[in-house]
Amino acid sequence: MDPIVIIGSGLAGYTVAREFRKLEPAASLVVVSRDEASSYSKPMLSNALAAGKGAAQIANATAAQMAEQLKARVLAGAEAASIDTAGRVLQLGGDAIRYSKLVLALGADPISVPIDGDAAADVLQVNDLAGYARFRAAIEGRKRIALLGAGLIGCEFANDLAAAGYGVEVIDPAPRPLGRLLPEVAATRVRAALEAVGVRWHFGTAASAVSRTASGLRIALANGDEIEADVVLSAIGLRPRTQLAQRAGLKTSRGIVTDRFLQTSAPEVYALGDCAEVEGRVLPFVMPIMQAARALARTLAGAPTPVIYPAMPVVVKTPAMPAVVCPPPAMAGAWRVIEDAAGVEALYEEEAGRLTGFALVGAACVRKNALANALQPD
Numbered sequence: 001m002d003p004i005v006i007i008g009s010g011l012a013g014y015t016v017a018r019e020f021r022k023l024e025p026a027a028s029l030v031v032v033s034r035d036e037a038s039s040y041s042k043p044m045l046s047n048a049l050a051a052g053k054g055a056a057q058i059a060n061a062t063a064a065q066m067a068e069q070l071k072a073r074v075l076a077g078a079e080a081a082s083i084d085t086a087g088r089v090l091q092l093g094g095d096a097i098r099y100s101k102l103v104l105a106l107g108a109d110p111i112s113v114p115i116d117g118d119a120a121a122d123v124l125q126v127n128d129l130a131g132y133a134r135f136r137a138a139i140e141g142r143k144r145i146a147l148l149g150a151g152l153i154g155c156e157f158a159n160d161l162a163a164a165g166y167g168v169e170v171i172d173p174a175p176r177p178l179g180r181l182l183p184e185v186a187a188t189r190v191r192a193a194l195e196a197v198g199v200r201w202h203f204g205t206a207a208s209a210v211s212r213t214a215s216g217l218r219i220a221l222a223n224g225d226e227i228e229a230d231v232v233l234s235a236i237g238l239r240p241r242t243q244l245a246q247r248a249g250l251k252t253s254r255g256i257v258t259d260r261f262l263q264t265s266a267p268e269v270y271a272l273g274d275c276a277e278v279e280g281r282v283l284p285f286v287m288p289i290m291q292a293a294r295a296l297a298r299t300l301a302g303a304p305t306p307v308i309y310p311a312m313p314v315v316v317k318t319p320a321m322p323a324v325v326c327p328p329p330a331m332a333g334a335w336r337v338i339e340d341a342a343g344v345e346a347l348y349e350e351e352a353g354r355l356t357g358f359a360l361v362g363a364a365c366v367r368k369n370a371l372a373n374a375l376q377p378d
């Protein structure tokens, strides 16, 4: 029997491998990754400074250790080039592997916006361990960091860098941080708390050019302002990696399209994690990936299992003003906000007061579990 082949050694790929192994101790399993295939916790990348960790300490197992743990072949530095879904063959550069079932756990690419200037190519992005190592090397001995993007990842990096003593300037076309996740009153609290630890905001504008100066970099903003910095980090969002699937003729939309069984449009090809669009939703967070991996492991082991999402709150790692968000599946209602000096509880309600999501800031974060329990599985 040909092996089950998983492409990707991130949270999605390794979790499905681990869960599958619990069910099928002897089946042949191969994990293919174009990176070094070490196992690490990606969420740590945006609070590693505060945790006193560098890239080397964030990795918790090498490819060889993972191969032993999973009783699998782990092929590091192996880029999947094409898939023949009719012949069930994966092409890796010169090598070909036959598969019985194939799992796409390819992750997502950081979005880059076009920026002018002779230092535009120096803008950094962090979406994996290697990117984090480059970022840490770049900020070593430097003082001023400009961050593009005030979403979840941008705010987390801003807090981590400010707490470590860096001067941080954040640029975002939106009027406030975490604009897509928090109602205005809650976002305003996060904004004020990060300001209090030294973060400077530039809302309602975007970086148009990054140029070298004698002492570092100059970022020209669309509103005419200029910022001096040593390093520019872009955190403006991710785009699911769909190219390999597209080339193989699989259905893609925002991500690789799957049903509730994580089944793509091709037989015996599945997708999960940041690359996947499961029944119309791209959910690039840890909890949905864990749910998807557990369901898919059962399907791969012969018991077709749909993924069912419980309430999945995401903790925003901004210790200056902790926040928790559980976005509603659809924006078909309105926020009801309860606030006091210590925090904000925002409940997203649809018709007849039905709770479909929530956002908590500050002391209200203690309500996370109670509210998550009040939400129905989706």
Ligand SMILES: Cc1cc2nc3c(=O)[nH]c(=O)nc-3n(C[C@H](O)[C@H](O)[C@H](O)COP(=O)(O)OP(=O)(O)OC[C@H]3O[C@@H](n4cnc5c(N)ncnc54)[C@H](O)[C@@H]3O)c2cc1C
Pocket: 007, 008, 009, 010, 011, 012, 013, 032, 033, 034, 035, 037, 042, 043, 044, 045, 046, 078, 079, 080, 081, 105, 106, 107, 108, 126, 127, 128, 153, 241, 244, 272, 273, 274, 275, 283, 284, 285, 286, 287, 289, 314, 315, 317
């Ligand atoms: C800084 C940061 C902080 C975060 N914090 C949180 C948090 O606090 N809470 C939360 O819920 N979520 C958080 N997230 C999101 C979460 O970490 C991701 O959703 C998750 O790690 C994605 O895992 P993945 O396996 O889908 O993708 P990835 O980890 O990107 O893995 C993709 C894998 O596919 C491989 N690959 C891609 N293309 C090919 C190819 N053609 N051939 C071979 N291999 C290939 C790559 O090498 C890689 O091994 C954070 C994300 C970031 C960037």
